[in-house]
Amino acid sequence: MMNKQKHWYDYLYLWSILYFTLGFFNILFAWLGLIDFLVPLIFAIYSGNKNFCNRYCGRGQLLQLLGSRLKLSQYRSTPGFISGKYFRYGFLIFFLTMFSSMLLQTYLVASQAASLKEVLNLLWIFQVPWHFAYPIEITGWIAQFSFGFYNIMLTSTIMGLIAMLLWKPRSWCTFCPMGTMTQGICKLKHH
């Protein structure tokens, strides 16, 4: 990045790293990720801007840092269809479906129709045992939400890293559901 004057929010990539580290030791920290879900939406809905993406997103900064500073990115163009409208909105719908299924699973555990699963389902394909991050037993659904939410955060970051390696540092940002959603809200607001 250019040697511009640094602000406190230019270091939010540390928050991303901290988040994933904490969830490795205790999955309940996953709940803190709700901040990254609510803040961008609040910005978009109330102020009609994408300040979260433009300034405060730790994940975007992390991808930038790894891709450009550490030169891990190939710097090839993101395939046009990926940054195009159909894929972006299609992926948003897919993502929201996965999010709803995570909420449903939490509900099932809460109503004792299902039992707690101490696993992550990375990229919605790979089952990874994560019991080590659940040292003290607590109310089932609170734990289930933690595993589900952490899985979403980690899965999307892994996808972001793959896009960073293959294309440009922030190629993920072209189809990041949160980016698509907040841009969509801004478009509606300023129509």
Add this chain to the structure above:
Amino acid sequence: MSKRYSIVQQSKCVSCGTCLHFCPRNAITIIHGTHAQINKDLCIGCGLCKKECPADAIYFQEREAK
């Protein structure tokens, strides 16, 4: 004045703000959270924003000779 400047193709821009962090002239603004806009009077056509834009939404434009 530089020979060229950069412009943003609005329909391709995902308003991620990546370009903002690279412009040495602070020539870029995100308008209404929907797209980036480049102030052509400030732009020196260095192409740093273009290199980073993940959506390939930035193009060079030649300045018209006066």
